Amino acid sequence: MCWGIPGRVVEVNGMYAKVSVGGTIVEAVVGVDGVCVGDYVIVHAGLIVGKLSEDEVLSNLTTLTELQISNYVSEGLDESLARERVIEEFKSIVSSLGIDVSKYLSMLGSEKKDFEVVSEEVIKVPDNAYVYRVRTTLADTDYLQVVHYINYLRFCEKAWSELLTSLGFSYSKLIHEYGIFIPTTEVNYKILTPSRLDNDLELYVWVENISNKSIKWRCVIKNITTGKVSADITHTTVCTDTALTQSLEIPKELIEKLTKHLQNKTPNTKL
Incomplete structure (x- = not known):
């Protein structure tokens, strides 16, 4: 399975654009119309395949967070330690995209809170x-x-x-x-x-x-x-x-x- 990675456009030059992905600048072919500096985009295999809103970027990043936590857990790391490590890694990515880190943490926190309320049931x-x-x-x-x-x-x-x-x-x-x-x-x-x-x-x-x-x-x-x-x-x-x-x-x-x-x-x- 291949994943598209969210990034932010920092430069557009004709059919090419430079995109900040996790603090690293990558060059990608512009595959959609209307791409401008400052836009959030999805980059897949060197191609910009879509534009995103800030909320959509956060949704993608929370999904990727859970995926990375799952990878660490499958390698034998305790789930709580895995969550702590991954969140720290993704806070840097969120910050590099110019998004308020508190919004990312809030999205993770609200999902975790709802989850914990359900899991308190005693059987x-x-x-x-x-x-x-x-x-x-x-x-x-x-x-x-x-x-x-x-x-x-x-x-x-x-x-x-x-x-x-x-x-x-x-x-x-x-x-x-x-x-x-x-x-x-x-x-x-x-x-x-x-x-x-x-x-x-x-x-x-x-x-x-x-x-x-x-x-x-x-x-x-x-x-x-x-x-x-x-x-x-x-x-x-x-x-x-x-x-x-x-x-x-x-x-x-x-x-x-x-x-x-x-x-x-x-x-x-x-x-």
């Missing part, structure tokens, strides 16, 4: 929850090397599938021996803190409710690498025939096995 996990572990891979992440939200659902589905297998009811057994599916019909979830590339995750899965034809699962994902809860997800599955044409009752022996992981009245493990 209680039953002692009888099933535990499944996974390490995130590049395929699980987006261009910032942050786990894409949809992959938390994949992790959870894998976890409760493994729970079923541990009880002697693998999905293939349900299909071929019992002639049933248990498709998901409803999902609710919160992303509380980000997980990144090569993070170790611990998933706690239990049954919140079970009836003759449906199961409500709860899955809480804790990031062992950061020590924070990443996601809290509930989803409901129903029992159907393999053609998905009619609902069926869940086999009694499966219900009996699932009670092992049915939510206790007094959960006492806090994440």
Whole structure:
């Protein structure tokens, strides 16, 4: 993946311009109309590909900040130290562009404040929850090397599938021996803190409710690498025939096995 870098035009000479990028002057071909001295622009592969407002520059820089933090963390640096180092580096870049550094810090600070408010939620996990572990891979992440939200659902589905297998009811057994599916019909979830590339995750899965034809699962994902809860997800599955044409009752022996992981009245493990 290639990145365009924000800079500020210091000189224009026909089809060429000199652009200050992080305090370094680079020469670039002018690829858009109306470029003037003082304009904020995006430079990609020696070409000015667009003009930016100050707010757009700050938005780009905060994104690049998070990307660089992710790079440092993936190399083993503590996240708080990585954040401190990267912010100091980017303050110099912001200053070289003639932008008030306090605006950059304010944008980072407001995002961090909102993030911390959400992450303060305390979640209680039953002692009888099933535990499944996974390490995130590049395929699980987006261009910032942050786990894409949809992959938390994949992790959870894998976890409760493994729970079923541990009880002697693998999905293939349900299909071929019992002639049933248990498709998901409803999902609710919160992303509380980000997980990144090569993070170790611990998933706690239990049954919140079970009836003759449906199961409500709860899955809480804790990031062992950061020590924070990443996601809290509930989803409901129903029992159907393999053609998905009619609902069926869940086999009694499966219900009996699932009670092992049915939510206790007094959960006492806090994440």
